[in-house]
Amino acid sequence: MTVRYETTLWQRLSDNGLVVGDEPARTEDSAPWYVRTMLGIAGWVGALFLLGALFSGITMLVDSAFADGILGTMACLFAIIIYRIIRNNDFMGQFGFAISLAGQGLLVFSLMRGLQLFEGGEAFINQIRLLALMLSILQTILFLMIPNFLHRIWSGVICIGAITFLLIQFGLYPFTSTLLLAGAAIVWLQEFKWAKYSAMVQALGYSLVFVCIAHLITDNHVLGLSQFWQQTFGVRPLGSVWGNNLTALLSGGVLLAVVWIVLQRVQLPLMSGKGLGALLLALLIAVVGIRTQGITIGLVFVLLGYAHGNKVLTGMGLVTLVLFLSQFYYQLNLTLLQKSLVLFFSGIALLVVRQMMHVFWPKTDSNNA
Amino acid sequence: MRKSNRLILLEWAEQSRIDGSKLPQALHLTDAIPSGNDWHRFLDKLFLVLGTLLAVSGVIFFFAYNWDEIGRFSRFALVQGLIVLTLAGVWHLGLEKITGKVALLASGILVGVLLALVGQTYQTGADTYELFAVWCVLLIPWAFLSRFDMMWLFCLMLLNTAITLYYQTFGGFFSMVLGVEQMLWLLFIINTVALLVWEWLVQSGNTARRSVRWMTRLLATISGGLITTLAILAILAYKPFNLLPGLVGWIIWMLVAYHWHRKVELDVYVLAIGVLSLVAVTNVTLSRILFDSLSLNDSIGFLMVSLSVIAVSALGAVWLKRVVSEAQT
Numbered sequence: 192m193t194v195r196y197e198t199t200l201w202q203r204l205s206d207n208g209l210v211v212g213d214e215p216a217r218t219e220d221s222a223p224w225y226v227r228t229m230l231g232i233a234g235w236v237g238a239l240f241l242l243g244a245l246f247s248g249i250t251m252l253v254d255s256a257f258a259d260g261i262l263g264t265m266a267c268l269f270a271i272i273i274y275r276i277i278r279n280n281d282f283m284g285q286f287g288f289a290i291s292l293a294g295q296g297l298l299v300f301s302l303m304r305g306l307q308l309f310e311g312g313e314a315f316i317n318q319i320r321l322l323a324l325m326l327s328i329l330q331t332i333l334f335l336m337i338p339n340f341l342h343r344i345w346s347g348v349i350c351i352g353a354i355t356f357l358l359i360q361f362g363l364y365p366f367t368s369t370l371l372l373a374g375a376a377i378v379w380l381q382e383f384k385w386a387k388y389s390a391m392v393q394a395l396g397y398s399l400v401f402v403c404i405a406h407l408i409t410d411n412h413v414l415g416l417s418q419f420w421q422q423t424f425g426v427r428p429l430g431s432v433w434g435n436n437l438t439a440l441l442s443g444g445v446l447l448a449v450v451w452i453v454l455q456r457v458q459l460p461l462m463s464g465k466g467l468g469a470l471l472l473a474l475l476i477a478v479v480g481i482r483t484q485g486i487t488i489g490l491v492f493v494l495l496g497y498a499h500g501n502k503v504l505t506g507m508g509l510v511t512l513v514l515f516l517s518q519f520y521y522q523l524n525l526t527l528l529q530k531s532l533v534l535f536f537s538g539i540a541l542l543v544v545r546q547m548m549h550v551f552w553p554k555t556d557s558n559n560a
Numbered sequence: 561m562r563k564s565n566r567l568i569l570l571e572w573a574e575q576s577r578i579d580g581s582k583l584p585q586a587l588h589l590t591d592a593i594p595s596g597n598d599w600h601r602f603l604d605k606l607f608l609v610l611g612t613l614l615a616v617s618g619v620i621f622f623f624a625y626n627w628d629e630i631g632r633f634s635r636f637a638l639v640q641g642l643i644v645l646t647l648a649g650v651w652h653l654g655l656e657k658i659t660g661k662v663a664l665l666a667s668g669i670l671v672g673v674l675l676a677l678v679g680q681t682y683q684t685g686a687d688t689y690e691l692f693a694v695w696c697v698l699l700i701p702w703a704f705l706s707r708f709d710m711m712w713l714f715c716l717m718l719l720n721t722a723i724t725l726y727y728q729t730f731g732g733f734f735s736m737v738l739g740v741e742q743m744l745w746l747l748f749i750i751n752t753v754a755l756l757v758w759e760w761l762v763q764s765g766n767t768a769r770r771s772v773r774w775m776t777r778l779l780a781t782i783s784g785g786l787i788t789t790l791a792i793l794a795i796l797a798y799k800p801f802n803l804l805p806g807l808v809g810w811i812i813w814m815l816v817a818y819h820w821h822r823k824v825e826l827d828v829y830v831l832a833i834g835v836l837s838l839v840a841v842t843n844v845t846l847s848r849i850l851f852d853s854l855s856l857n858d859s860i861g862f863l864m865v866s867l868s869v870i871a872v873s874a875l876g877a878v879w880l881k882r883v884v885s886e887a888q889t
Binding site: 197200203204207209210212215222223225226228229230232233234236237238239240241243244245247248249281282284285286289382383384386387388389390393457493497498499500501502512513516520526527528530531532533534535536537538539540541542544545548549552554 | 604611614620876878
């Protein structure tokens with residue numbers, strides 16, 4: 192007779208007095224992350240075609256922003272009903288996802304027409320801001336109302352993206368990346384404390400991580416630092432040149448705080464040799480990260496992921512870390528020689544730390560911290 | 561491919577089946593979160609790989625700087641000295657240890673720096689693809705010697721880069737003969753052979769390799785992505801002669817992937833790649849039929865393709881979840 196893995200796990204917890212009663216019934220969503228990703232990609236493609244059908248069909252017959260808005264709202268409501276009433280059905284889940292995305296597309300299109308965004312004009316920037324505000328409200332409602340992980344990730348990313356855009360507009364750029372990092376760190380560190388709302392917390396945590404990485408990439412590789420915001424929206428970076436250094440330093444502060452909390456969780460005294468060593472190393476990386484914030488941010492995700500046994504988050508952090516090491520090449524305020532020295536000696540320092548770790552923190556069978 | 565202990569426990573906590581105050585203890589008991597030894601192992605590897613990567617990047621940047629004040633002799637002495645130094649490290653540490661393997665990989669990367677330096681100093685006029693091809697050839701014996709997965713992966717990356725650069729260089733001249741499809745076919749064949757060799761090694765009883773699932777998944781993603789692109793290009797081509805190889809290749813890939821990763825060495829990730837590929841190819845075919853052959857109205861055509869994408873992906877998800885469920889018992 193074969194026994195489910197969950198049954199064995201439940202029995203183990205029960206034997207240790209951590210749970211009582213029968214094993215809980217299996218939940219509907221037992222798919223690994225890659226199956227969810229596959230569904231997400233297919234859902235987006237399905238939604239694009241559905242949106243194409245709606246635009247080329249109904250909206251051509253009824254040429255009105257109001258009608259588009261009503262149709263979009265109805266599609267979103269229909270998606271909420273599908274997700275809340277029909278569970279355990281993959282086809283309806285995918286259909287609901289596509290309907291929701293197509294509905295959101297229609298709603299945004301109607302808002303853009305209603306706000307006369309296609310016509311430009313002086314009020315263009317304010318209208319864009321209003322659209323972002325509406326989008327963030329819409330996505331918050333969908334995030335709370337639709338109990339589906341994939342959809343929550345979508346809503347979370349769009350909502351946080353829109354809020355970040357608004358924060359930039361209110362003059363908080365370039366501190367937005369640090370705010371996103373701090374937000375992600377808080378959410379992930381509270382994951383176990385807020386376990387009652389685990390599905391929402393995880394979706395929110397991943398959304399913050401996605402937007403934070405996207406913010407970094409667009410900032411450094413696509414939009415060219417603050418030029419885009421300055422030229423298009425007239426937003427001046429807060430703190431000018433010092434703002435960039437200060438936000439990177441604050442990200443370093445987040446890294447130090449994460450290391451501090453992780454040390455406390457593994458019950459390692461902060462004033463012990465190991466504790467001080469870990470904090471000093473974090474400080475060193477935070478200083479190196481002043482020039483490339485991505486290194487600090489990547490490392491924060493690696494630590495958060497590993498501390499919580501989350502391989503996906505750890506992997507995302509590692510990819511960010513390696514990706515932003517290459518960003519060093521594009522730093523215009525340092526010569527290649529200076530960059531090479533920083534990289535080389537940072538690498539050597541890490542290798543030395545590793546050797547020291549073997550001396551001062553030898554691996555033992557009963558190593559708990 | 562089963563759910564992690566962390567996710568299972570969080571799910572039970574969400575259902576209030578585990579008391580919130582007991583959750584940290586439950587997470588520790590089931591090894592859902594790392595112990596002191598786990599942290600030690602993790603940091604050890606992280607510092608080793610990251611430290612080596614940073615140091616080698618520093619060397620690459622140094623030679624990219626092309627410092628005039630350093631003469632030719634000094635430059636060669638520096639890079640060759642570093643190669644000797646890392647090889648001495650390999651000799652000292654031995655190739656059984658991860659540190660020795662990483663030192664050999666660092667040495668291998670420095671060989672590329674040396675080749676680039678030769679090109680930079682003597683202006684050999686060689687094309688860029690030649691640098692990567694020669695670099696790859698030189699590293700293959702070291703890859704055999706080290707039996708290090710990362711070294712093989714690095715060689716494969718060099719080979720892929722060399723081929724892509726070759727087609728970029730000669731794309732204009734040989735465009736009649738050597739188009740983008742030929743390049744994709746060549747890349748597909750090379751990466752698929754690498755995948756088959758890897759799976760053969762896994763099957764031949766190497767338990768350490770069996771646990772390295774990321775290698776299978778990475779190679780399967782590249783190989784599957786290339787053959788799916790070739791199949792789509794074949795469907796979109798208007799000549800029947802072009803249709804056959806891409807589609808036949810795709811069907812064979814799908815059948816082999818299904819048989820191997822469902823019946824022999826279960827890997828739901830590869831099966832999910834297969835489902836996504838199936839969604840793409842069936843719907844490109846459907847679009848071609850609806851819009852080209854039947855000249856259907858746009859809105860009806862889009863709606864049908866949309867429903868087809870949703871149906872095929874949902875059916876795929878049902879099947880994948882069933883496979884996961886079977887594997888969990």
